[in-house]
Amino acid sequence: MNLLEIRNLHASVQGNEILHGIDLTVKAGEIHAIMGPNGSGKSTLAGVLAGKEAYNITEGEINYLGVNLLDMDPEERAREGLFLAFQYPVEIPGVNNTYFLKAALNAIRKHKGLDELDAIDFLAHIKKKIKLVEMDESFLSRPVNEGFSGGEKKRNEILQMAVLEPKLSILDETDSGLDIDALRIVSEGVNKLRSNNNATVVVTHYQRLLNYIVPDYVHVLVDGRIVKSGGKDLALKLEELGYDWVREEVVQTV
Amino acid sequence: MQTIAQNIRWYRSQFDEFEKSLNGEKTNYIHTLRRDAIQRFSELGFPTNRQEDWRFINIAPITSKEFKPVFRYDSKGIKKQDLQKYLIDKAIQLVFIDGMFSPEYSTNNAAAQKSYTDSLSAALIKNTVEIKSNLGRQVTGTENAFTALNAAFLQDGAYVSIPAGVKLEHPIQFLFVATDSQNIYTTQPRNLVVVNTDAQLNIIETYVGLGENTYLTNSVSEVFIAEGAKVEYDKFQIESPNSYHIGTLNIKMGNSSQFISNAFSFGGAIVRNNITAMLDAEGSECTLNGLSLGKGQQIVDNHTAIDHAKPNCQSHELYKAILDGESRGIFNGKIFVRKDAQKTDAKQTNRTLLLSDNATINAKPQLEIFADDVKCTHGATIGQLDADQLFYLRSRGIDLSSARAILTTAFAGDVINRVRIESLRNQLDQVIQESLL
Numbered sequence: 001m002n003l004l005e006i007r008n009l010h011a012s013v014q015g016n017e018i019l020h021g022i023d024l025t026v027k028a029g030e031i032h033a034i035m036g037p038n039g040s041g042k043s044t045l046a047g048v049l050a051g052k053e054a055y056n057i058t059e060g061e062i063n064y065l066g067v068n069l070l071d072m073d074p075e076e077r078a079r080e081g082l083f084l085a086f087q088y089p090v091e092i093p094g095v096n097n098t099y100f101l102k103a104a105l106n107a108i109r110k111h112k113g114l115d116e117l118d119a120i121d122f123l124a125h126i127k128k129k130i131k132l133v134e135m136d137e138s139f140l141s142r143p144v145n146e147g148f149s150g151g152e153k154k155r156n157e158i159l160q161m162a163v164l165e166p167k168l169s170i171l172d173e174t175d176s177g178l179d180i181d182a183l184r185i186v187s188e189g190v191n192k193l194r195s196n197n198n199a200t201v202v203v204t205h206y207q208r209l210l211n212y213i214v215p216d217y218v219h220v221l222v223d224g225r226i227v228k229s230g231g232k233d234l235a236l237k238l239e240e241l242g243y244d245w246v247r248e249e250v251v252q253t254v
Numbered sequence: 255m256q257t258i259a260q261n262i263r264w265y266r267s268q269f270d271e272f273e274k275s276l277n278g279e280k281t282n283y284i285h286t287l288r289r290d291a292i293q294r295f296s297e298l299g300f301p302t303n304r305q306e307d308w309r310f311i312n313i314a315p316i317t318s319k320e321f322k323p324v325f326r327y328d329s330k331g332i333k334k335q336d337l338q339k340y341l342i343d344k345a346i347q348l349v350f351i352d353g354m355f356s357p358e359y360s361t362n363n364a365a366a367q368k369s370y371t372d373s374l375s376a377a378l379i380k381n382t383v384e385i386k387s388n389l390g391r392q393v394t395g396t397e398n399a400f401t402a403l404n405a406a407f408l409q410d411g412a413y414v415s416i417p418a419g420v421k422l423e424h425p426i427q428f429l430f431v432a433t434d435s436q437n438i439y440t441t442q443p444r445n446l447v448v449v450n451t452d453a454q455l456n457i458i459e460t461y462v463g464l465g466e467n468t469y470l471t472n473s474v475s476e477v478f479i480a481e482g483a484k485v486e487y488d489k490f491q492i493e494s495p496n497s498y499h500i501g502t503l504n505i506k507m508g509n510s511s512q513f514i515s516n517a518f519s520f521g522g523a524i525v526r527n528n529i530t531a532m533l534d535a536e537g538s539e540c541t542l543n544g545l546s547l548g549k550g551q552q553i554v555d556n557h558t559a560i561d562h563a564k565p566n567c568q569s570h571e572l573y574k575a576i577l578d579g580e581s582r583g584i585f586n587g588k589i590f591v592r593k594d595a596q597k598t599d600a601k602q603t604n605r606t607l608l609l610s611d612n613a614t615i616n617a618k619p620q621l622e623i624f625a626d627d628v629k630c631t632h633g634a635t636i637g638q639l640d641a642d643q644l645f646y647l648r649s650r651g652i653d654l655s656s657a658r659a660i661l662t663t664a665f666a667g668d669v670i671n672r673v674r675i676e677s678l679r680n681q682l683d684q685v686i687q688e689s690l691l
Contacts, residue, residue, distance in 0.1 A: 050649050053641075078651035090646040094664025103660065104650035111651070143664075160650060 001028050003065060003168050003199050004049075010059035011048050017058065018044045020224040026168065029196040033210055033235060034203045036221035037243045042203045043087055045221070046172040049201075050084035051077050064168070078104075079111035081167030081198075085157040085174050092144040097156070100144050101126060101163050108164055129162040133189045150177035158189040165193075170201045175209040187212030207239035220246050256318050258299040264320045265295060269406055275325045283386070284378055284408065291395040291405030298399045307398075310584045310616040311526060311555045316498045321440035321470045323407050327354035331435030332464070334359070340462050340490075343677040345427040346371055348412045352433055353441025353471075355410050370416050371426055374444055377413040384415055389446050392476045392504035392532070400500045404442045404474040411444035411473075414457065418480070421454035425488075425675055428457070430473070432493060434465020445475040451508075452482040458678055459487070461501075463494030463521065470498045481508040481535070486674055492521040492685060495550070499525045510537040516673050517544040519554045520685050526555040533595075534563040544573040545669040545682075547689055548581025548613065555584035562595040562625075571602040574669050576662060577613035584616045589630060591623040598625060602632040607639065607665050609658075659690040 004026040011019040018041045026032055036042050048055045049062070051074035062069040065080060072080070092100070105125075106116040117125060130137060133155045145153050154174055161169055171190065175183055190200060190213050202213055210218075210232065218234040219226045222243065227250045228234065238246070256264075269292045276285070300317040301308040329351050337359060341347055346369040349359035355373035377385055395405035412428040430443055447457060461471055471493065479485055493499055499522045505513050519525045531540045546554035554577075560569045575583040583606060591598045606615040619632040639661050647657035663686055670682045 052645060073654070074645060074648040075651050075653045075657075078649055084649055086646070086649075090640075090642045092643050092646065092661070092664065094667050095660055100647070100650070100660070103652055103656065104647075107651040107653065107656070164650065 002026070002063070003028055005063040006060070007062075008060035009045075009048070009057070009062060011044060011055045011057050013044070013054055013056070018224050019048070021060065022224075022226055024219065024226065026199045026201060028167075028199055030217065031194070031200045031202065031213060031215045033215035033218045034201060034221055035205070035207075035218060035235060035238060038205070040221045041224040042221055043172055046084055046087075046170050046203050049082065049170055050074060075107070078164070079108050083161050083164060083166035083169045085154070085161060085169065085171045087172040087174075087176065089145050089153040089157055091146045091148075093146045095144050097142055097144050098123070098126065098140045101160060104160070105163055126163060130159060132162050132192055133159045134185050135159060151179060151182035154178055154186055155182065155189075158186050162189065162193055167198050168201070169193075169198070170203065172203045173205060174202070175204055175206065183209065184212060207235045210235045222247055222250065256320070261300060261317055262296045265403065265406070266292060268323050272323060272325055272407060282381070287390055287395075288406050288408055291402045291408070294395055295399050295402035295406055298402055300399045307557060307586070310582075311524070311553055313524065315524060316470060319438055319468070321438055322436070323440050323442065324352045324354065324436075325409070327351065327356065328435070329356055329358060331433030332359075332431060336464050337429065337431060340429055340460050340681065342425055342427045342458050342460075342675060344424040345458065346424065347427045347429060348373065350410065350412075350428065350430045350443060352436070352439070353410060353430065353443055369422070369426065370414060370420070372413045374411040374413045374446060375409060377446075384448055385413070385446065388448055388476065388478055390476075392478075392506055393474045393502055397502070397528075400472050401474055401502055404444060404472050404502070407442040408444050409442070411446070413445070414447045414455070416449045416453040416455055416483075418450040419452050422456070425456040425458050427460060429460045429462070430471065432461070432463040432469055432471065432497065434463075434467040434494070436469075437467045438469065440470040440472060443471065443473040445473070447475065447477040447485075449477070449479045449483040449485055451480045453480070454484045456486040456674060457488070458675065459489045461489075461491040461493055461499065463492070463497050466494050466496055468496045469494065470500070472500045474502045475504070477503070477505045477513070479505065479507050479511040479513055482510050483508065484512040486514045486516070488673055488675070488678055489515070489517045490678065490682065491517075491519050491525060495521060495523060495552075497522045501526070502528045503530070505529075505531040505540070507531065507533050507535055507538040507540060509535040511535065512539045514541040514672075515543065516669065517542075517556070518669075518682055519544070519546040519556070520689075522552065524553045524555075526557070528557045530559045530561070531569070532561050532563065533567040533569070534561070536564045537566045539567065540569045542569070542571045542573070543669050543672050545666055546575040546577075546583055547685070548575065548583055549578040549689070550581060551579065552581040553584070554581070557586045557588075559588040559590070560600065562589070562591045562598045562600065564594060565596045565598070567595065568599045569601070572669065573604045574665065575606045575615060576609065576666060577606060577615060578609040580610070580612045582614045582616075585634075586618045586620065587632070588620045589622070589632070591621075591625050591628050591630065593624045595625050596627045598628040598630065600628070600630045604632075604634040605665075606636045607662065608636060609638070609662070662690060663687070
């Protein structure tokens with residue numbers, strides 16, 4: 001089943017077109033990696049999918065579970081199982097992490113017609129999930145991301161992913177700012193959450209993360225276009241030859 | 255529109271009536287104080303926008319009405335359950351109905367005596383040295399027409415006297431209830447709190463309105479803190495949307511004493527707080543926190559002044575406001591550091607959340623520093639809810655209005671969570687949640 005179908009997507013920020021026609025299909029059970037140099041539009045694509053208001057869609061369409069994603073508010077997308085792990089998770093002073101996660105999970109459960117979890121049931125639920133990302137339980141009582149290190153913030157993103165159990169997860173440069181241990185923990189968390197019913201899109205700069213989260217498909221995004229797609233070997237070739245190699249190839253085919 | 259002369263004539267005629275209601279008390283020094291005060295009221299007249307301290311607040315709605323002062327206790331307009339939600343668990347409760355002490359709703363007298371509290375009306379009859387040497391010494395009635403008016407009609411309020419070394423575990427609450435049995439009336443609560451050496455207590459002043467009637471609460475509280483004593487003084491004000499509240503709180507601090515004020519201004523057409531802390535002793539620490547909620551056309555005005563007169567004192571100040579509709583907030587924070595007050599450490603923070611395009615805030619930090627070895631900082635921020643935080647919450651499935659409520663609650667919680675007494679924190683949270691619906 002196709003979870004996500006992106007057709008000829010053009011998106012701009014403040015009048016500057018960043019994405020110049022993206023096509024991408026993601027099926028349940030798959031892991032896709034989107035790689036590309038700085039400024040290629042990777043984070044823009046992630047932001048467009050999550051529903052960030054700053055982006056203006058000028059052309060194309062996005063179907064998610066067979067409906068028009070672009071008609072949905074960010075919260076509706078989340079309730080329908082779309083999850084963005086932020087490149088820069090936002091600090092929210094004064095809002096307790098547990099309170100936030102419970103509010104989020106219950107909003108999603110309510111949408112699915114499930115009973116909302118009370119404080120006790122939720123705590124039991126989250127204590128199982130927190131082990132997955134090897135986080136200390138003290139993080140639960142702290143304000144959302146406030147004073148967290150870079151690695152702790154990324155782990156907190158994966159914790160949220162574990163709690164909310166999305167169908168489609170987009171990891172936006174989750175590896176940036178992670179040391180090797182944190183990278184392993186985060187990747188293992190993602191791998192454990194993998195199933196035949198969900199899919200993951202990993203947006204990354206480096207091949208390193210893909211040693212841990214092994215993709216089925218690798219797409220190379222350059223200047224707002226997917227210029228090359230392939231299997232996991234493509235990532236290795238990119239690591240070896242750099243993005244200029246793809247750029248040159250594109251020029252040659254043109 | 256009332257002219258100044260009409261105002262003076264009205265309150266003078268009310269004063270004559272008040273005098274007639276007093277039997278045999280007309281010769282004591284308290285009455286001399288009242289007489290001096292009505293005279294000063296006549297000389298001062300109500301403040302106008304031409305006076306710097308009243309520049310941003312329009313008090314014409316107050317000065318244009320002839321408020322009738324309440325002289326007598328009447329509990330007909332009240333039921334026990336009306337009070338329940340504002341009472342503080344385990345506190346010694348002094349309840350005042352339309353400004354007058356209510357023996358029937360207060361914690362019973364025997365317990366109250368052991369707890370070093372009394373109504374001011376009863377204390378005035380006893381007329382102790384402590385009262386004589388403290389009442390009217392900080393708020394003299396010369397400050398402005400409102401403190402003069404309070405002194406002129408001075409009759410009742412709370413009196414607390416904590417002996418040296420006594421540490422009270424549970425708070426003392428002054429609950430001032432405005433009934434809706436009358437309209438266009440005024441009360442003049444007068445509180446005196448004397449905390450002796452090394453004593454410790456928590457006071458909660460609550461002002462509630464039961465209806466939507468129009469009245470003026472004009473309160474004055476004087477707090478004397480001796481050496482080494484610690485006081486937390488919380489004020490929770492939630493009155494009729496058509497009421498006016500002028501509250502004056504003065505604190506005099508002794509050596510190495512601590513004072514914390516948490517002031518919550520949640521309801522009333524116009525609310526004005528004047529807080530003045532005198533740090534005329536070494537090593538004292540003063541904290542002033544405040545949270546205002548404004549909606550509709552409410553005006554919430556907080557004027558604070560911290561006077562560092564001696565060395566090695568600290569002050570911390572955090573005032574926040576959440577303003578919606580066409581409401582207006584005013585914050586004026588004065589900090590004086592006198593020539594002798596070396597090693598002063600003073601920090602002032604003022605943050606305002608504007609929830610609507612039509613709400614306004616006038617923020618004015620005012621630091622006057624005459625010593626050279628001091629640390630003083632101040633900062634004021636004014637803004638809307640953070641767009642990135644809103645998006646983050648929404649991206650997790652939380653709808654926009656819930657996300658706004660979560661962030662607004664967090665903004666308020668920053669002040670509410672500084673209150674020590676849980677039962678008060680719960681009452682404050684409740685108001686915030688109701689205001690977000």
